[in-house]
Amino acid sequence: MSIDLILFLILAVVALATALGMLLSKHAVYSALFLVLNFATIAVFYLLLGAPFIAISQVTVYAGAIMVLFLFVIMLLGSEVLAPSKVLRGQRWAAFGLAVVLVAETVYLLVSRHAAVGVIARPDAFLNTMDSLREIGTALFTQYLLPFEVTSILLLVAMVGAIVLTKQEKGGQK
Amino acid sequence: MVDISYYILLSAVLFTIGAMGVLVRRNPLIIFMSVELMLNAANLAFVSFASMHGSLDGQIFVFFVMTVAAAEVAVGLALIVQIFKSRHSINVDEMNSLKG
Amino acid sequence: METHGFAFLAPWLIFAPLVGLLLNILLGGWFMKQPWGERAIGAIAASASGAAFVVSALLAYTVSAAHGELMTVPFAQWIHIGTLELDWTFRLDSLSTTMMLVVSGVGTLIHIYAIGYMHEDVRFKNDIPRYQRFFVFLNLFIAAMMILVSGDSYMMLFVGWEGVGLCSFLLIGFWYDMDTLGRSSWANSNAAKKAFITNRIGDFGFLIAGFLMFWRLGSFQFDQVFAAAPALAASDHTTIILITLFMLIGVAGKSAQIPLYVWLPDAMAGPTPVSALIHAATMVTAGVYLITRSAPLYTLVPEAQYIVAMTGAVTALFAATIAVGQYDIKKVLAYSTISQLGFMVAAVGMGAYVAGMFHLITHAFFKALLFLSAGSVILGLERGHHHLAHGHGHGDHHEEVFDPGDMRNMGGLRKTMPVTFWLYMIGTLALAGIVPFAGFWSKDEILLDANLHYTGVYWILTIAAFLTAFYMGRQIWMVFFGEARHEAAAHAEESPAVMTVPLMVLAALSVLGGALNLPFEGFHNLTHWLGHTLGEVEAMPLNGVVAGVSTVLALTAIFVSWLLYGRNPLKAGQPDPLKKPLGLAFTGMENKWFVDEGYWFAIVDRYVDIARFLADKIDWEFWHDFVHEKVIAGTYNWLSNSALNEGLDKRVIDAIANGLGKATQWLSGTTRKFQNGFVRSYALSVFLGVVIILGYLLLK
Numbered sequence: 001m002s003i004d005l006i007l008f009l010i011l012a013v014v015a016l017a018t019a020l021g022m023l024l025s026k027h028a029v030y031s032a033l034f035l036v037l038n039f040a041t042i043a044v045f046y047l048l049l050g051a052p053f054i055a056i057s058q059v060t061v062y063a064g065a066i067m068v069l070f071l072f073v074i075m076l077l078g079s080e081v082l083a084p085s086k087v088l089r090g091q092r093w094a095a096f097g098l099a100v101v102l103v104a105e106t107v108y109l110l111v112s113r114h115a116a117v118g119v120i121a122r123p124d125a126f127l128n129t130m131d132s133l134r135e136i137g138t139a140l141f142t143q144y145l146l147p148f149e150v151t152s153i154l155l156l157v158a159m160v161g162a163i164v165l166t167k168q169e170k171g172g173q174k
Numbered sequence: 175m176v177d178i179s180y181y182i183l184l185s186a187v188l189f190t191i192g193a194m195g196v197l198v199r200r201n202p203l204i205i206f207m208s209v210e211l212m213l214n215a216a217n218l219a220f221v222s223f224a225s226m227h228g229s230l231d232g233q234i235f236v237f238f239v240m241t242v243a244a245a246e247v248a249v250g251l252a253l254i255v256q257i258f259k260s261r262h263s264i265n266v267d268e269m270n271s272l273k274g
Numbered sequence: 275m276e277t278h279g280f281a282f283l284a285p286w287l288i289f290a291p292l293v294g295l296l297l298n299i300l301l302g303g304w305f306m307k308q309p310w311g312e313r314a315i316g317a318i319a320a321s322a323s324g325a326a327f328v329v330s331a332l333l334a335y336t337v338s339a340a341h342g343e344l345m346t347v348p349f350a351q352w353i354h355i356g357t358l359e360l361d362w363t364f365r366l367d368s369l370s371t372t373m374m375l376v377v378s379g380v381g382t383l384i385h386i387y388a389i390g391y392m393h394e395d396v397r398f399k400n401d402i403p404r405y406q407r408f409f410v411f412l413n414l415f416i417a418a419m420m421i422l423v424s425g426d427s428y429m430m431l432f433v434g435w436e437g438v439g440l441c442s443f444l445l446i447g448f449w450y451d452m453d454t455l456g457r458s459s460w461a462n463s464n465a466a467k468k469a470f471i472t473n474r475i476g477d478f479g480f481l482i483a484g485f486l487m488f489w490r491l492g493s494f495q496f497d498q499v500f501a502a503a504p505a506l507a508a509s510d511h512t513t514i515i516l517i518t519l520f521m522l523i524g525v526a527g528k529s530a531q532i533p534l535y536v537w538l539p540d541a542m543a544g545p546t547p548v549s550a551l552i553h554a555a556t557m558v559t560a561g562v563y564l565i566t567r568s569a570p571l572y573t574l575v576p577e578a579q580y581i582v583a584m585t586g587a588v589t590a591l592f593a594a595t596i597a598v599g600q601y602d603i604k605k606v607l608a609y610s611t612i613s614q615l616g617f618m619v620a621a622v623g624m625g626a627y628v629a630g631m632f633h634l635i636t637h638a639f640f641k642a643l644l645f646l647s648a649g650s651v652i653l654g655l656e657r658g659h660h661h662l663a664h665g666h667g668h669g670d671h672h673e674e675v676f677d678p679g680d681m682r683n684m685g686g687l688r689k690t691m692p693v694t695f696w697l698y699m700i701g702t703l704a705l706a707g708i709v710p711f712a713g714f715w716s717k718d719e720i721l722l723d724a725n726l727h728y729t730g731v732y733w734i735l736t737i738a739a740f741l742t743a744f745y746m747g748r749q750i751w752m753v754f755f756g757e758a759r760h761e762a763a764a765h766a767e768e769s770p771a772v773m774t775v776p777l778m779v780l781a782a783l784s785v786l787g788g789a790l791n792l793p794f795e796g797f798h799n800l801t802h803w804l805g806h807t808l809g810e811v812e813a814m815p816l817n818g819v820v821a822g823v824s825t826v827l828a829l830t831a832i833f834v835s836w837l838l839y840g841r842n843p844l845k846a847g848q849p850d851p852l853k854k855p856l857g858l859a860f861t862g863m864e865n866k867w868f869v870d871e872g873y874w875f876a877i878v879d880r881y882v883d884i885a886r887f888l889a890d891k892i893d894w895e896f897w898h899d900f901v902h903e904k905v906i907a908g909t910y911n912w913l914s915n916s917a918l919n920e921g922l923d924k925r926v927i928d929a930i931a932n933g934l935g936k937a938t939q940w941l942s943g944t945t946r947k948f949q950n951g952f953v954r955s956y957a958l959s960v961f962l963g964v965v966i967i968l969g970y971l972l973l974k
Binding site: 002004005008012015016019020022023028031032035038039042045046049050051053054057058061062065066069070073074076077082083091092094095096098099102103106107110119120132135136139140144147151154155157158159161162163165166 | 176177178179180181182183184186187188190191192193194195197198199200201203204206207208210211214217218221222224225226230231233234236237238240241242243244245246247248249251252253254255256258264265
């Protein structure tokens with residue numbers, strides 16, 4: 001058993017545990033914190049996979065910006081815990097059954113198509129330097145320039161939308 | 175040396191957990207978080223494949239997914255705030271005005 | 275065929291009167307508003323007829339110049355169907371040109387006469403605008419009659435035949451909204467209908483003859499028919515007999531022979547020029563012309579000839595007896611016409627075609643003369659009556675119904691209407707068959723032929739000739755001699771020159787017409803002329819016995835009539851002196867032997883019964899009430915209501931429709947539960963879909 005695999009297994013356990021924590025926590029704030037932990041774990045995975053830029057983005061965008069926004073909204077609305085509900089009783093068990101089936105399918109896929117899947121080598125020194133970051137930048141601004149600009153417009157639109165949606169109606173106050 | 179199957183399996187399980195969250199939880203905020211988890215699971219698979227093939231394209235895709243997720247969260251949270259303002263509740267089980 | 279001389283003018287026989295009638299139709303309304311309008315209309319119509327006469331004369335000259343050779347003038351393609359090739363072709367030979375001359379010549383004189391007659395007639399009847407219509411009809415008649423006599427086929431002849439029948443109908447019913455005395459009634463239109471329907475029976479016979487002809491002989495064209503007939507007569511004698519006898523029915527209708535003569539006396543309802551032109555001089559002779567034209571057919575079947583001859587002879591006698599008992603001046607002449615037509619039909623039946631045609635021509639002259647003079651008499655009385663009504667205080671005489679045609683109202687007109695009297699005398703002598711007037715020669719020729727071939731016919735005709743002289747004598751004594759039996763007759767006035775001048779022409783023809791065919795060596799002009807068409811026959815010299823007998827009988831008859839009516843003139847209101855000695859027989863004569871009543875009882879009433887039975891029982895009760903209402907409507911109702919509506923529609927179709935609706939309702943009611951509005955269940959559905967699709971892809 002190689003050191004990579006051991007490291008992977010430890011991190012996988014952490015990721016699964018935090019994901020389940022997010023799922024099972026009654027309190028919304030706990031869920032959010034579990035998710036932050038999960039994102040961090042995944043960022044480590046990225047590092048292991050030789051993607052330092054994505055790892056950094058993961059931490060700043062997800063764990064930082066997005067989750068802070070979540071926590072902010074949870075607290076703003078005061079909806080940490082919801083009252084129990086009577087509707088959709090069978091939902092939980094149906095979802096669980098389907099989830100098991102989905103995982104089973106994935107396992108079956110991986111087992112039956114073993115030959116088609118390769119291995120991941122340990123990232124070498126080069127990948128974790130600034131050179132890989134430069135290459136990503138080059139690709140973004142040459143090959144993926146148009147999607148990049150579209151994305152920026154998307155962000156702008158989302159920003160404007162968020163502002164419009166949450167804005168206090170002037171007439172509505174009276 | 176880690177077989178990519180492990181990553182894929184991990185990604186699948188995380189995705190399934192996220193989907194369960196969407197289906198089971200009644201708090202829209204947690205549903206959103208579950209959606210983020212599902213996106214992350216997908217991102218993990220992307221990066222794994224990118225690493226396996228030694229290509230950057232997967233990483234750039236993840237970058238775009240992140241941006242879209244950010245935009246989605248911004249708008250989604252704004253919507254939730256707005257719903258709360260008008261109904262004084264955010265329980266999704268209390269929202270069925272689209273019932274046929 | 276190459277055309278000679280003036281043959282190319284043939285179409286103008288028809289076009290001339292057509293142009294005249296079109297002018298009068300189009301411009302007549304405007305003319306009538308002008309003070310000279312009536313004269314213009316009359317002049318146009320008379321000129322049109324005169325033009326036809328000129329054309330006829332030129333054509334006759336052309337035929338004569340070609341030594342009577344037959345000429346045909348093709349004019350237009352007409353009917354080309356299968357083996358039938360019928361063209362509109364004019365046939366010019368001595369027979370047709372003779373008829374043309376008679377028709378257009380007498381016609382023109384009558385047109386001129388009518389200018390004066392109708393002028394007064396429309397005023398007495400208080401409907402001046404009808405003046406224009408009269409001349410349109412008259413020209414139409416000339417055109418139709420020209421088609422009849424100029425046609426080269428039985429079909430063309432039939433077109434003219436129907437055309438003159440139509441004109442006859444129109445003109446009998448000219449005063450369709452009144453009776454002969456001008457009272458408001460449908461009597462005149464009933465007379466017109468009677469004439470038309472009776473003629474229709476005859477036309478039916480003619481048509482069947484035509485069908486048989488086409489079926490067995492394969493053509494309608496005269497020459498082709500005549501050429502094919504002998505072969506058929508040899509192989510199938512019966513068919514030729516049938517053709518000729520059915521043709522005889524047509525002749526009986528048009529030429530007023532027994533049993534279809536009944537329409538002609540009623541046809542006197544038309545204005546007097548019409549009676550003269552159509553119902554005495556021309557149209558009614560069409561039947562005689564038809565038999566003469568079909569001479570090659572009749573010659574083949576002596577049986578049919580005998581039937582024709584007997585029909586004519588019996589008609590001649592029968593009508594003459596009725597004429598004796600009539601009081602209406604025109605009715606006497608009408609029955610006289612029937613009688614004389616009987617003479618002609620008898621003549622052509624005996625194969626004496628020339629004699630028949632000769633009598634046809636002379637009869638046209640003197641009968642037209644008599645009718646027109648009678649019209650003059652009637653108008654004279656009308657004038658007298660009118661004069662009285664205005665002279666002696668208003669109103670008195672308007673109440674009284676005055677019949678200007680009744681001879682019992684006349685008497686002594688010799689003094690008040692001298693011109694008319696002398697003209698009438700000439701006509702009477704001609705008709706009675708007194709030497710040397712036209713009627714003598716023609717009638718004598720018929721009697722001569724009858725004496726040679728058919729003794730029975732000869733005796734019948736001789737008695738008829740005796741009666742003819744008697745009733746004409748009776749008429750003369752009653753009308754012109756003695757004292758006036760009515761104030762109107764005392765004040766009668768002579769007719770104007772426009773009426774009397776044509777009469778003088780006709781009178782001259784009546785006197786001299788015999789010269790056409792004098793029975794002396796070198797004088798048989800008509801015999802030779804018609805011989806070109808009918809085949810040369812031996813011209814017969816005068817037979818002293820026959821001529822003597824008929825002359826003596828005629829003179830005796832006139833003497834007897836003087837004894838009865840002339841010596842002691844009839845007083846007003848006195849019954850006819852014949853009534854006592856003849857008793858019931860005279861009642862029969864007076865009432866036309868009740869033939870009309872008999873027809874009415876035997877045919878019309880039965881027909882009405884059948885019609886009523888068909889209408890009430892068959893049509894209404896059976897067809898309408900039972901078949902339509904019960905069977906068809908009932909079945910339909912049952913079908914639509916019980917079977918289709920209750921059974922099929924409500925039970926099956928409605929069930930399907932409602933079932934579909936209910937199924938849809940149930941389905942939607944069930945499925946709407948899935949649409950519960952909870953976003954989580956929708957998400958579950960999506961998730962389920964993902965799992966299933968992935969499973970499918972894996973297991974594929």
